[in-house]
Amino acid sequence: AQSVAQPEDQVNVAEGNPLTVKCTYSVSGNPYLFWYVQYPNRGLQFLLKYITGDNLVKGSYGFEAEFNKSQTSFHLKKPSALVSDSALYFCAVRSRSYNTDKLIFGTGTRLQVFP
Amino acid sequence: GAGVSQTPSNKVTEKGKYVELRCDPISGHTALYWYRQSLGQGPEFLIYFQGTGAADDSGLPNDRFFAVRPEGSVSTLKIQRTERGDSAVYLCASSLSPGTSGTRNEQFFGPGTRLTVL
Numbered sequence: 001a002q003s004v005a006q007p008e009d010q011v012n013v014a015e016g017n018p019l020t021v022k023c024t025y026s027v028s029g030n031p032y033l034f035w036y037v038q039y040p041n042r043g044l045q046f047l048l049k050y051i052t053g054d055n056l057v058k059g060s061y062g063f064e065a066e067f068n069k070s071q072t073s074f075h076l077k078k079p080s081a082l083v084s085d086s087a088l089y090f091c092a093v094r095s096r097s098y099n100t101d102k103l104i105f106g107t108g109t110r111l112q113v114f115p
Numbered sequence: 116g117a118g119v120s121q122t123p124s125n126k127v128t129e130k131g132k133y134v135e136l137r138c139d140p141i142s143g144h145t146a147l148y149w150y151r152q153s154l155g156q157g158p159e160f161l162i163y164f165q166g167t168g169a170a171d172d173s174g175l176p177n178d179r180f181f182a183v184r185p186e187g188s189v190s191t192l193k194i195q196r197t198e199r200g201d202s203a204v205y206l207c208a209s210s211l212s213p214g215t216s217g218t219r220n221e222q223f224f225g226p227g228t229r230l231t232v233l
Contacts, residue, residue: 034221036224042226043119043206043224043227044158044206044208044224045224046222046223046224049221090157090158100171100173101148101163101165101170101171102148102163103148103150103160103222104160105157105158105159106157107155107156107157108157
């Protein structure tokens with residue numbers, strides 16, 4: 001079965017510092033991995049995805065993620081955090097077959113960026 | 116132009132009542148998904164439509180839950196005899212059809228309907 005794990009409930013970082021939000025995955029076959037962000041009272045917004053190719057994926061709002069096959073990880077990163085980045089972040093893996101197509105989400109990590 | 120829209124944004128009902136939640140996907144998106152997000156949790160898959168048909172409804176928790184998409188666009192999630200445990204945010208998403216390049220099509224989410232069962 002496909003799954004992702006987000007080991008940190010919350011990550012705190014000072015504005016201007018680099019940030020990392022961790023995600024590990026467990027899949028059979030090639031992983032299709034995603035990061036979404038959720039602001040209060042709003043739906044999930046797509047940030048970036050890894051399908052194949054370069055291990056470093058660049059996404060929206062200056063975020064990037066590094067796919068590491070040997071460590072089965074897909075950590076979200078940003079070189080310099082902004083207060084406005086404070087939100088809930090979800091890692092997800094796509095599970096697709098002849099009769100299904102769905103995202104399986106982690107439990108989420110709350111990012112708090114302090115001024 | 117919009118993105119995925121969901122109505123109502125909030126729904127408060129009493130235990131035992133029937134509710135309907137509506138989703139308007141992005142125009143041209145043939146795939147539609149429903150997820151449920153409980154407090155402090157990530158979204159959990161409920162059902163996936165390809166066109167008018169439910170290709171995978173394995174995530175529906177029991178037979179009180181049902182969803183339709185009669186014309187391949189708007190979808191309605193229906194919950195009968197609501198229970199307090201049904202309280203959650205119900206999210207709808209849509210995407211382009213997973214065709215030959217389908218694995219590259221991400222899902223776009225609506226703002227959700229917050230359901231509260233008293």
